[in-house]
Amino acid sequence: EADIYQTPRYLVIGTGKKITLECSQTMGHDKMYWYQQDPGMELHLIHYSYGVNSTEKGDLSSESTVSRIRTEHFPLTLESARPSHTSQYLCASTERTGTGMNEQFFGPGTRLTVL
């Protein structure tokens, strides 16, 4: 079944550790996104990708980095986690259309806590 997956679902980690949040989709979508969401707040775009080897930063400044080596895979990395990185991270994807933005499909999210 076509879907979008994120692992881990929950992560509690100490300050200074390097972490990678995984995101994979089986829908063959070209466009993928990472959002950051704090409780009771809106989703903020932190990274997006139009396709393989294409990544750009979003509106919300983030110390994280992303890569897009394969269409289905869009991992997010924090080289040195800090308590200020504590948040929920949502991955999404959408198909390329001639009319611009189509429905985005979301993963279940990773809830990150940095101690």
Add this chain to the structure above:
Amino acid sequence: AQSVSQHNHHVILSEAASLELGCNYSYGGTVNLFWYVQYPGQHLQLLLKYFSGDPLVKGIKGFEAEFIKSKFSFNLRKPSVQWSDTAEYFCAVNRDGSARQLTFGSGTQLTVLP
């Protein structure tokens, strides 16, 4: 900068009550409009969307929304809510068909009492 406002942070209703959740945006150009829902423990999923045509759009589970261009609004409605509608609802706006920019509101938590 484009913004999306959802006026109610938390709405509590009894079953069978009617629902209207407000959404306003601050961009004057062409927009695509979305309502997403997140049920407890589940993914964020699309409820309905408006791209063009009839400004009254119908979505899943009996929800509908009306695009009123003059008011920059896209309010979500349901005539009779059920306990299973308890969830968080997000309005989102895409500007000018950009593949990059989807701006979300801060969400409204709906609690339906049985």
